[in-house]
Amino acid sequence: MRRPSPPPLRSAAGRAVAVMVTAVSLAGCAFGYSGPPPVASPAPSGVRTATAPPSTKPSAACEPRNSLAPDSAPPRSITRKGEQIRAGVDQTLTRMSYRDPATGEYRGFDIDILYEIAKEMFPGRNPRDVLVFVAITSEERQERLRDGTVDIVADSMTATCDRAEEVAFSTDYLDSGQTVLVRGDSGYRGLKDLAGKPVCAATGTTSLEILRNRPEKPVPVGVPNWTDCLVMLQQRQVEAVSTDHNILLGLQDLDPSTRFLEAPPPRSPGDTSCRWYDGPAATCTWFSNEPHAIAFRKDDADFVRFVNHVLQKIRANGRWRAIHDRWLLDHPDKGPPPAAYGPNPTWPPGR
């Protein structure tokens, strides 16, 4: 009789080897080293490439320069409560409104205009004692007016029909237009040279939106502050900075090696960008129309009228020119913007 043979060893050995391999795999480990890690480049916080399409639809019946007729009577809303004007201003816009880092004092074109208002409202008093400057951001202008923490906002604000839905505007006190600042050593001449190149503007401003709609198709890059744009320009992270000419002049003060583009952009028929430009049209590089106005609460009609009175007065007596030449001598606008009084679909109030 044939004895039963033992179970085949091959399969037993195979199983054992499998067990062994698994055990060794569990216990073993391997290390890899792929050289020194790269060092990340710095960039201002909040940098965004703006890609969203614009959402604003300008109303045909709207004229952003229109405001209420002037009135020399000081507003009771201000004179009644503590005899101080609380003004919301920017603290970083050199030339227009900035806080002097050495003294903490506010200075600039907007600040001097505010001092004129204070002098007129409280004659004989030091306007520095009358005005309380409150640093605000572009985004909180309307909110701070609404909640009463400021009475007036003067921070290079462009009067637009959209904004007029929420605030009341004075008459235009400065005309400017959007243009472009580049590094002095760059070869760019006109906006068309910046097609597909990163161009910086502050987030939440009309400048970013205008850039987005340009036919040259630059790549808009948004940052929280204008000085961040200059830092990015210096670090060659963007090729240009684009906003209102008066703001760019302030940035150029910070870095005199920069220069403005010299070739005008192509213009479509009816383009009014250079209407308030002082100089030959062939040298005008502006590609937007930016009427600057002071903002108020919508129901503060007395204050709007009074400020319009002050603006009209300084236009006429040469004070506006003196302030302009102190801060914006090289800004190519045509001079004191003419006041326009008249209604709009949403403001001025009490029309």
Add this chain to the structure above:
Amino acid sequence: MSTPASDVGEATRLGPARNRRPRATTRNRLAAWAALLLVLFVATSGTGLLADRAVRAAGQEMATSAAQMSDNAQAIYRSLSGADTAATGRFLAMASPRQRDELDRRYGEALSVARQRLADSSALTGGDPERAAGLARISRQLPVYTGLVDHAQDLTRYARTDPKRALLGAAYLREATAYLRGTLLPAALDLWKEEIARLGEARNGARVAIGSLTALLVLTLGALWGIQRYLWRRTRRVFNRGLALATLVMLGTLGWLVWSLSASPYADVRLGAVGERLRAQQDLVGVERAALEARADDYLRLGGDSTAVGSNELRSRFRGNAGCDHPERPLSGALTRRITIWCATYDQEIHEKERGGRHEEAVVAALPDGKVAVAYEQFDADLTRAIENGKAAILDLAEDIPVAPEGLGSGTVLLCLAAALCAGRGIWIRIKDYL
């Protein structure tokens, strides 16, 4: 050459033509058994070496080193946050030489601590490329940050003669802060998290390695028993001495292993406790980092620098970072009270005054010796004490972990070699019969 008794009958019955096949089959089977044993001995030796390494990684020396590395990473993280707060404060205090010098001193001191701890950590990497890479990353990023701060301070130097340039300095300072918060601090945090993860991995690695080694030893003993049984049947109950000796050696190995690793469960529990303490410490340091960030935000805003967010959002960010609205945080009652005082002082002295246009008063409150600064420093002193106590407790726990047994790997290899020689000798005697 002799023929085993069990094979004689079968060979006679099958005749001379088929006589070679059973002999060859038996020989092949013995060879296969031998190969299996060889593989198991090699695997057991290899796993012994790996277990040695894994047990050492989970032992006192490595746990202490991980605790020290983690403490260094934490100190780097805190000092970098502190440096940023001092740098931003210095910008705000440019009109006051005394406060500027004080903040300068704090900035220099914080950077010096960060650099010292980086150097200390380099000595603790133990040749581990992953640890070294994390440290190298921070060492390369730190000069980028200090370069930006230096450039900002250079521009600020012109504040009296050309104040506008100081505004550009503020933009560079803000970029430096963004770089620190977005790149350097996460790298320091990673360093720290990696140490905590490494401790967890060491703990798991030791468990897996000990389990695998035990399983392989049992498997080898099973294989030795199996081949002994097979030969017992083939050779009419002749006991194979070589295999018996190998079995005894492997039983000895198992016993020695159990004795050597008797302290492992205790080490495992301690290691788990160290990991938990490190995580709790991470929460505390996170509170401190957020508080320092809140201070730096104050300085940036008051320094005329940041217009990115409005006052309400700044307040909300402050309250989030300072922990004003988080009573559930794992902090003692005393610390929570300190936070409450700090938050109330901030609201009164900075938020309300800044909103009311009383900027100078807000600046005075924020700078050293100001009301908000004092409230923060009282909170920070208590928090630092809590962090130091946590650090001492972690080091105590780590030092209480038993020292890893010596020679676990080499002992296993030697014993496996001895057992393999014995088993090989025993099997070879039988294989020779079939040649």
